[in-house]
Amino acid sequence: MTTGKTFTFALMDPPFETARSTTALRLIDATLRRGHHVNVFAYEGAVYLPFALQQAHANAAHGRSAEEEDHPLPRRWIADLMAAAAAAGVKLDWVNCGLCVDERGARESIEGVRRGGPPDFVSFIEASDNTLVVPTRD
Amino acid sequence: MLIASRDPFTAKDTESFYALAAKLAARGHPVTLFLVQNGVLPARGGAAAELLTGLAESGVRVLAEDFSLRERGIGADRLARGVESAPLERVVDALAGGARTLWT
Numbered sequence: 001m002t003t004g005k006t007f008t009f010a011l012m013d014p015p016f017e018t019a020r021s022t023t024a025l026r027l028i029d030a031t032l033r034r035g036h037h038v039n040v041f042a043y044e045g046a047v048y049l050p051f052a053l054q055q056a057h058a059n060a061a062h063g064r065s066a067e068e069e070d071h072p073l074p075r076r077w078i079a080d081l082m083a084a085a086a087a088a089g090v091k092l093d094w095v096n097c098g099l100c101v102d103e104r105g106a107r108e109s110i111e112g113v114r115r116g117g118p119p120d121f122v123s124f125i126e127a128s129d130n131t132l133v134v135p136t137r138d
Numbered sequence: 139m140l141i142a143s144r145d146p147f148t149a150k151d152t153e154s155f156y157a158l159a160a161k162l163a164a165r166g167h168p169v170t171l172f173l174v175q176n177g178v179l180p181a182r183g184g185a186a187a188e189l190l191t192g193l194a195e196s197g198v199r200v201l202a203e204d205f206s207l208r209e210r211g212i213g214a215d216r217l218a219r220g221v222e223s224a225p226l227e228r229v230v231d232a233l234a235g236g237a238r239t240l241w242t
Contacts, residue, residue, distance in 0.1 A: 007233050019175045020143060023226075026205075031230045130233040135241055137144065 002090050006037040008124040012136040014045030015074040021049060024134045025077050032085050032092060039124040041116075043097035044136065045104075050078045050094065052108040075110050082112045095120045139170045139232040141241040142177040146186050152177075155242050156189055163197040170237075172229060173221075174203040178210060180218070187218030194220025201228060 009028060013021045031038050042049060056071035058064060078094065085092035095116035101107055125131050140159050146152040156171070163169045171193060173181055180186035181202040194200045201224035202217065214223050232239060 003234070005234055007230075023143065023174055026226055027229060030225075030227045031233075034227065034230050034234070036230070036234065130236060130239070132229075132233060132239050132241065137149070137242070 001035050002037070002088075003035045004037075005129045006039060006091075006127060007031055008039040008041065008121075008128040008131040010121065010131070010133040011040060011042045011046035011049065012044045012134065014048045015051075015054070017045075018136075020134055020136070021046070021074065025049075025074065025081065027132075028092070029081055029084070032081065032088060032090055035088065035090060037091040038085070038093070039128060040092070040094045041097070041121040041124055042094065043100045043118075043121075045100075047096040047100045047104060047106045047109075049074045050096070050109045050113045051075060051106050052110045079110050079112070082110075093124075095124075139172055139229065139237045139239045141172045141174060141229065141239065143175040143241065145176045145179040146189065147179065148176070151242075153189065156193055159198045160193055160196050163193075168199075169197070170199040170201060170228075170232065172201050172203065172224070172232075174206050174226070176206075176210075178202040178206045178212060181207070181221045182212045182216055183218045187221075190218050191220045 011024050015021055028038055054073045054075045056066045058066045059069045082092050094113045096113055098115045098117050142155055144152050159169050159171045180190055190200050200221045202221050204223045204225055
């Protein structure tokens with residue numbers, strides 16, 4: 001059941017580097033599970049979170065294959081979130097900042113991610129019940 | 139709601155964030171400090187626990203995310219006085235309740 005409420009999250013951190021990205025995705029998951037709609041505005045390194053070319057790899061140091069390593073990939077987590085949102089009848093609208101994408105050569109995003117810019121973030125905020133900016137820190 | 143994902147042992151400005159929570163509470167605002175990731179480290183009874191206990195005594199509700207606690211091996215029986223374990227969903231509920239939420 002949907003609540004009809006919408007929340008916007010702004011993400012900045014790239015994948016594989018900080019726990020904030022993982023926490024942010026867990027928070028998005030919890031928000032969807034509560035029946036809320038979610039907007040995501042990803043900019044700076046966060047545009048790599050749904051990068052379609054992320055690949056799992058083996059771990060030679062521990063002698064494990066890619067399958068045994070079962071390397072977690074943020075693009076898969078985001079695809080799962082999108083599928084879960086669709087199944088629950090709530091919206092997950094993910095916008096990657098286009099300038100950030102171009103700077104980083106990160107155009108190959110998973111299905112469901114759209115290109116946008118700061119005006120989309122403003123539109124998200126205006127149409128949302130609340131907004132949380134997940135900061136980037138040293 | 140103030141969300142702290144860093145600890146005062148490695149990020150000294152975390153104490154300024156705690157001070158912001160105390161000042162907001164002193165002005166009569168309902169304030170929750172939500173600790174997550176390494177932000178839960180001072181919630182363990184120990185060197186920096188008095189910071190959080192002091193906040194709780196000044197009227198700030200101090201919550202430490204249960205998953206972050208488990209990841210770091212901090213049991214509920216080892217939490218500093220005034221600190222409660224809570225799920226991440228508390229942040230969602232705060233947003234849904236219209237709380238102004240700041241993460242540092």
